Amino acid sequence: MDVYEAPSTWTAEPVRPQWQLALRFAGSIVWFPVVCVLWGAIAAAFIVVGMFAEVITAFSNTLERGYLGAMDVMLNRVARLASWCVSWPELRHEGDTGFYKARVDKAVAKWTARASAPVDPKKPRPPVECAISLRDYRGVGGWYVAEVALAQGWELRPTDVRREVRLWWSAASKVS
Secondary structure, X not given: OOOOOOHHHOOOOOXXXXXXXXXXXXXXXHHHHHHHHHHHHHHHHXXXXXXXXXXXXXXXXXXXXXXXXXXXXXXXHHHXXXXXXXXXXXXXXXXXXHHHHHHHHHHHHHHHHHHOOOOOOOOOOOOOEEEEEHHHHOOOOHHHHHHHHHHOOEEEOOOOOOOEEEEEEOHHHHHO
16 A cells, blocks of 8 residues: 555544453463563574674674574564554553544654754764554554654655555755
C-alpha cells in the first residue's frame, strides 16, 4: 500500500474487541519477559562469540559485515516474536482518538526536536528520516500523522501505512 501521495486514504484501524485485547494483554504478561530473556541471551552469545572472532575480523571486513548482518537478523526475528503483545495503555485506550492524537503529537515532536537540533561538529548529524509505527497512530490513522508532520516541516516517504508512516526532514537538504 504505497499510496503516500494521498494520505487522506489512510484511515484509522478498526477498534479491536475488548475481550481480544484482554487476552492479548494476559498473554503479553507471560510472553514478553520470555522474549526479553531470549533476546538478551542471543545478544550475549553473539557478543561472546564476537570477542573471539575479533582476531579474525581484524583481517576480514567480509566476515565482520556478515557477522553483524547475522546478529541483526537474529535479534530482529526475536523482537518480532513480541509484535502481537498489547500494553496496558493500549488496552485502556483502544478507540480513544484523543489518546492516539496525543501519542502522535508526542512522537512527531520528539523526532522534530532531534532533527532540528543544531549540528555539533564532534557528534553525528541529527537524523533526517524517521518512522512512526502503527502502534502510535492506530486510533487516528496515518492521515493524522501526515497532517501533524507536514505542519512541522516533514515530508512523506514511500510508506506502508499498515506498519508505519515514514518521514523525511526536509530542512536537512537546505542545510547540507
